[in-house]
Amino acid sequence: MRSFRYLLFFLCICVSAVADAQRRVFSPAEQQQISIPTPSLFARSNAFEIDFSSLKDRDYSFPLPVGKAVLAGSQAIEIETKEGDAVKAMFQGTVRLSRNIAGYGNVIVVRHDNGLETVYAYNAQNLVKVGDRVKAGQTIAIVGGKDGRTFCMVAILVDGRWINPSTLLSVKSHRLRPQVVVFRKQANSVDVSVKEEEDDVTSLDPEEMTDDPFEDDATFQLDLSELEEDHWAYPLPESHVISPYGGSRRHSGVDIKTVPNDEILAAFDGVVTLSGPHYGYGNCIVIRHAFGFETLYSHQSKNLVKVGDKVKAGQVIGLTGRTGRATTEHLHFEVHFKGHRINPAILFDHAKKALKVSTLTLGKNGSVKSGK
Incomplete structure (x- = not known):
């Protein structure tokens, strides 16, 4: 009986250690910096693509569904809403960063399973920590703001580069554009292009x-x-x-x-x-x-x-x-x-x-x- 207890205690320690190790998948630099390359993202190929047209409703969420969104420059979206609103994760992924960063307030960065990363800044309160797995639509923060405005700044990153969010989604309707997007690594940047659809067959000529x-x-x-x-x-x-x-x-x-x-x-x-x-x-x-x-x-x-x-x-x-x-x-x-x-x-x-x-x-x- 005593041997069984020792074995059970040992297994619990191993499971706890594995779970703890899984949570520490990010380097100290990844947990401190918003913009940092994603390891192995382009290891097998210099390009990857995402078919946004095939995603189901449960696979995507606009960060603040009832907020009013505007494009801030060409690298981020600012979504104005009311105090206390919940900020949602856009896609499924793992929290890579959750901390206060000068100039951005409380920030969360989620590394998604599809290769993208999303940034949520100026939060009043972060509700997730590094290593947490999140689903699309899961509440990850409470909206904050700056200079008397209540808003969340949202950005999309590929390999640490900020890309124009309007390429992937409609800022006005909050919906993803039903398209296949190709992300191709260049020397000092990532090229983002929409894959042209094959022409529909309209004749058997x-x-x-x-x-x-x-x-x-x-x-x-x-x-x-x-x-x-x-x-x-x-x-x-x-x-x-x-x-x-x-x-x-x-x-x-x-x-x-x-x-x-x-x-x-x-x-x-x-x-x-x-x-x-x-x-x-x-x-x-x-x-x-x-x-x-x-x-x-x-x-x-x-x-x-x-x-x-x-x-x-x-x-x-x-x-x-x-x-x-x-x-x-x-x-x-x-x-x-x-x-x-x-x-x-x-x-x-x-x-x-x-x-x-x-x-x-x-x-x-x-x-x-x-x-x-």
């Missing part, structure tokens, strides 16, 4: 696809809702489905019917790669689109395009018929991706004669997954 999305990645996401209305068309607008894709017949496409010699429309912008009789398909047309997509139209009474033609979505390319193996006038419509047949219903809502509002995850190996 293969000639507009300047870069192969699968060159560096195994998958690519295509948001069908981003395709502009004049860049897609339901191939037979007044039709109804007489035979769906798959089933016991293992049907390779969907059969849709209206009346004989009705106009068939190109589903997307593209280039005609086949136009003519093709086995059981009868008069057949294949159009190549971007990213590895192809659409096939068959049983036409007449094709109105030839190989090499560039066609626009909605352009009339043929007339419905019953050539090949067909028992009635209709359009047999197929969609291929990288040589694999896929269900046309992944792209089109046959009942509404409209493009689906969904995002497709396209695989380099020819896989297609649909999600809202």
Whole structure:
């Protein structure tokens, strides 16, 4: 029993020592100076980025949500409010400094897990100490001020350099800007830039696809809702489905019917790669689109395009018929991706004669997954 007590006492001392060591992660200089480089921040690379658009509400808080904020120069924000208001931590992190500093009053610096540091100055009272872990929105101080004004000065640091807060957030609305920001180390500074968003895909025109999305990645996401209305068309607008894709017949496409010699429309912008009789398909047309997509139209009474033609979505390319193996006038419509047949219903809502509002995850190996 006595041995067990000694062991328990020893374990408590070890746990206490570890916890105490974890709290002392900052050097004396880091606990004394506001502006000081962050060790190892750029050790692996000379740049890092933060996607502020992906943060949830719980991941960010404006320091004084009800205060009136103004940009003070280009390096800080002053937020005026009433006495006794609570100052909140902007992001999750660890308190690196909590002390009185000449010219700034009571100051707190929080080193955040995302690589940034935030400074909160002129506090009436600091409520956290060095080593404390804080969450976004946690109260860390009581607002103070200077020269008869009640306010908190807030700054954002990267590797000890003060950056313009308005690059990351709207001073007026208090909200983070939904963007990806790149922080790049220079010789004597840190360059802050907004990463340009990739252009939305608005057309499946293969000639507009300047870069192969699968060159560096195994998958690519295509948001069908981003395709502009004049860049897609339901191939037979007044039709109804007489035979769906798959089933016991293992049907390779969907059969849709209206009346004989009705106009068939190109589903997307593209280039005609086949136009003519093709086995059981009868008069057949294949159009190549971007990213590895192809659409096939068959049983036409007449094709109105030839190989090499560039066609626009909605352009009339043929007339419905019953050539090949067909028992009635209709359009047999197929969609291929990288040589694999896929269900046309992944792209089109046959009942509404409209493009689906969904995002497709396209695989380099020819896989297609649909999600809202």
